[in-house]
Amino acid sequence: MPTITEKTVREIALETPSSIRVFEALGIDYCCGGKRPLSDACSHANVDFDRVQQLLEKAKCDSQAAAGEEWSGKPLRDLILIIIQKHHGFVRRETPRVEALLTKVGLRHGPNHPEIAQITQLFSAMSQELSTHMHKEEQVLFPYIERMERATERGEPIPPAFFGTVKRPIANMVAEHDDAGALLARIRELSSGYTAPAGACPTFLALYNGLEEFERDLHHHVHLENNILFPRAVDMEKAG
Secondary structure: OOOOOOOEEEEEEEEEOOOOHHHHHOOOOOOOEEEEEHHHHHHOOOOOHHHHHHHHHHHHHHHHHHHHOOOOOHHHHHHHHHHHHHHHHHOOOOOHHHHHHHHHHHHHOOOOHHHHHHHHHEEEEEEHHHHHHHHHHHHHHHHHHHHHHHHHHHOOOOOOOOOOOOOOHHHHHHHHHHHHHHHHHHHHHEEEEEEEOOOOOHHHHEEEEEHHHHHHHHHHHHHHHHHHHHHHHHHHHHHO
């Protein structure tokens, strides 16, 4: 059995869902970068490995923090509903709000903070990609996964799909997740970890808080898809 040093961040997040809180607090990517061993992820995030181990051990004992987060045995249709209602809904609600804040901060503080223009371009590119991405999931991939699940429950053959194997659209979705994660990582870098400048106005503070919340939600969103929904869908297809 691999030690915690050898385990990937993804494995730890799946085994101990409350560890996600630790990863979020320390800026450790557990979704797009979840294939890294924990030691490498700590180095990448520039955090002390021993400290992370202590925090993860504490999280492991915190069963209340993990309540309601375990999806490994629940129906995929329930997980899909959560993804659409909670996470896709969050993206659609928050995108126009963050864009409005970016416009306000850019007009008022842009000349002294050129990074705002860069962040605006990156966020715009990411939001456009996410809009198309979520539409493809909701109209094509998710309905097919639900059809596979219904067929499996009835003991029927897996229904054919125009894209062949479910691995194909899943690979595309994962690649798009990686793209969104890279854009957010660049936004985090440009914003100095979402740290507003000294004396920043409430709008500036609200912008960086909104961007940080957006990143946190997207990380959890991608975790549910990359690490739970998609692998289970692939296994279901194999078994069928």
